[in-house]
Amino acid sequence: MKPAARLAPTPQPGELEVPRGEFAAAVATRMAGARFAGLFGSAQGDGPVLLRAAVSRDGVLEVISCSVPPAGQARPASYPALTPAVPSASWYEREVADMFDLYPVGPLRVDPLVLPRSPQFPPPRPGSGPRHAESPRAPDESALPAHVSGEGVFTLPYGPVRSGIFESVQYLVETPGEDIPHVRARVYHKHRGIEVRFEGMAPADGALLAERVEGVASVAHALAFCQALEAKASGKEVPRGALLVRVLHAELERVANHLDSVLRHTEAAGQAVANARLAWHKERLLRLRAALCGHRFGRGVVVLGGVAGPPALSPHLAARELAGIEADVRADTRLLMATSSFIDRLRGTGVITAEVAAERGALGPVARASGSDEDLRTYRPYAAYGLVQVPEHRYRDGGDALSRQLVRLEELSGSFRLCLLVLEELAEGPVEGPWAGDVAPGEGISWGWAEAPQGELLYMVEVEGGRLRRVKPRSASFHNLSLFPEAFGGDIFTDFAFIEASFGLSIAGAAG
Amino acid sequence: MPWATRGLRNGVLTTHYPRSPDGYGGPWRGSVAVRAAPGGTGLPAELCPTGAISSGPSGAAELDRGKCILCGRCVAGRPDLFAFASSPEVASLSRGGLVVPPTEETEAAVAAARAELAQRAARLRRSVHVRHVDAGSDGSEEWEVAALLGPVYDVHRLGVFFTASPRHADLLLVTGAGSTGMAGPLRSTYEAMPDPRLVLAVGTDAVSGGMMSANYATRGGIGEVVPVDVWVPGSPPSPFSILYGILLAVGLLVERGPS
Secondary structure, three states: OOOOOOOOOOOOOEEEEOOHHHHHHHHHHOOOOOEEEEEEEEEOOOOOEEEEEEEEEOOEEEEEEEEEOOOEOOEOOEEEOOOOOOHHHHHHHHHHHHHHOOEEEOOOOOOOOOOOOOOOOOOOOOOOOOOOOOOOOOOOOOOOOOOOOOOOOEEEEEOOOOOOOOOOOEEEEEEOOOEOOEEEEEOHHHOOOHHHHHOOOOHHHHHHHHOOOOHHHHHHHHHHHHHHHHHHOEEOOOOHHHHHHHHHHHHHHHHHHHHHHHHHHHHHHOOHHHHHHHHHHHHHHHHHHHHHHOOOOOOOOEEOOEEOOOOOOOHHHHHHHHHHHHHHHHHHHHHHOOOHHHHHHHOOOOOOOHHHHHHHOOOHHHHHOOOOOOOHHHHOOOOOOOOOOOOOOOOOOOOOHHHHHHHHHHHHHHHHHHHHHHHHHHHHOOOOOOOEOOEEOOOEEEEEEEEEOOEEEEEEEEEEOOEEEEEEEEOHHHHHHOOHHHHOOOOEHHHHHHHHHHHOOOHHHHHO | OHHHHHHHOOOOOOOOOOOOOOOOOOOOOOEEEEOOOOOOOOOOHHHOOOOOEEEOOOOOEEEEOOOOOOOOHHHHHOOOOEEEEOOOOOOEOOHHHHEEOOOHHHHHHHHHHHHHHHHHOHHHOOOEEEEEEEOOOOOHHHHHHHHOOOOOOOHHHHOEEEOOOHHHOOEEEEEOOOEHHHHHHHHHHHHHOOOOOEEEEEOHHHHHOOOOOOEOOEOOOHHHOOOOOEEEOOOOOOHHHHHHHHHHHOOOOOOOOOO
């Protein structure tokens, strides 16, 4: 049975503005039974910075905002810190401090995260409009802060150039030799200033840039960005066929990302045959995506108001190819999960307890392996997820790498089924367009979201005079990377690769 | 034991490229070609989000593949001037060689670069060790580079190996637009490599910055940090494009002129 059709544009969250002094208290009171979903700053020219805290309760977003006046003489711009009452705000407050020179007043130290701070360089202050090119800043490579003390404990910088084909990130591992009592991630090596790049762009160009914020989740990013604009746009609604094509590509993207995560596990475990076979399946899937839209990562599919066009491959042919890949993936992963030398490496590795996951507001497969059942596709349906039956997933509560792997495998088969379902609908439906409605973006702020393979993806988009004034993507990779250190309880160096693979994050999405 | 038979189940999956062309392609975007159109009136420069389109000395349309992100707007907007080409062989030994249609000067520059590189890379022809560094990519390039080690592309058959240490590396494969945070580590990696050393800029971001213009955190491509020998455009380039670039670098293939 299909749920009722939901073609309505993305419902926008209510916004409550409070005085700066009451900001922390206002957020804290709304956190009961809710999850902290991000802190979004927006500079108003050279004037104040508007801070917006997003809180998600039972799938409904609420926004609490306050205005922070610019720094005066000998008085830095500041606001009451959220972190003491809301631990999951910690990384966001560090990011806001880096980007806006805006400091939370509280008992905790605010270390740099996405940018090295220096009094010589002005902060980028996204939202402050056109500006001259600022001088580039280089981080101090020799600075290695230490948090753990004890006999023989030293800090090992792992990265940013890593052994293998990885994205650049630096893990500061504090260790006496084998155990890892403390690890921290530093992402600023990859910081590309992408938020500032959005400013002043035409909305259609913004969609192309959104696809490149987190390249492995291009479809989810374009979708969340376009849905934010469509929420306020005037014009025709997104055609039904386009909603289905959006879901098709979003689900193919999920399959590709989850396959990549399993692939990385097999690589770390030295399962050569499984690794080769899964690499083959992943390649077939990327080729199928290219056959459907001309691009191996689905770029250019989602456009403002709909999709670029119908699938280039007939739904029947695509379904046949997809069913073939699914059968092979199912057979190989079943054998993999019966291989004791493989699952022994995952069981009990990198545990995120349900308490930690709830307190820190974990997202995506990481959360669903630690007792949460939140999935935006059913919590806050978008695109055609309200039109087709999203397979129910059984969430897990083990919290270890094995649980995360099991969650991913289950989602993998769910996504395969969803793709086949959508292809069936597309085969029945009209091949003729229209594939995109004519939309003119409205002025002001709007929000969009999507369940990316990594978890909840949020976009805050502000339009002024038909151009993008401020765009802030909040990737699940950023949020979940802040939980990464929590996973090291009694784990040793050889577990590192498994914990990293089981999180399945993209550093590009985290670094901005 | 079950894995041994599973591994044999589907026979050899590896492509024959470059010995014979691979059939895979078709609807897939390899590059944008400029059609020879009489009188380039009303050049649609504003169609391009990265400014890859300009008018050449004669007034005809020119397209810089090093800036092109293959979004296809020019192909949709002016099909009389632009078309998708599916060939993955788009890399060049000279930055100017990525501008189509080619001119005599760019062809001369490519020939000069080839002669210089042939001398430098002569010893690497039978086996080359590659060190990959991400200098601010969007993450998709890493998937395509990693695919080269899978069973479909299997670059080991061509004597190409990936190594963890820059001390063992002959070829530096760089992805990403050149974030300022990675400039130092990238430079150190390059300096740790023994001579002769080659540098491959992989992806439109690495070639020119692509959608990332130079700002406080990014440079316009990695050419500003390390000297580049082979330019591989694409957003991201397919594994075939990257493989073509590697073979071009070590002189196992000769650059085919842009079509």
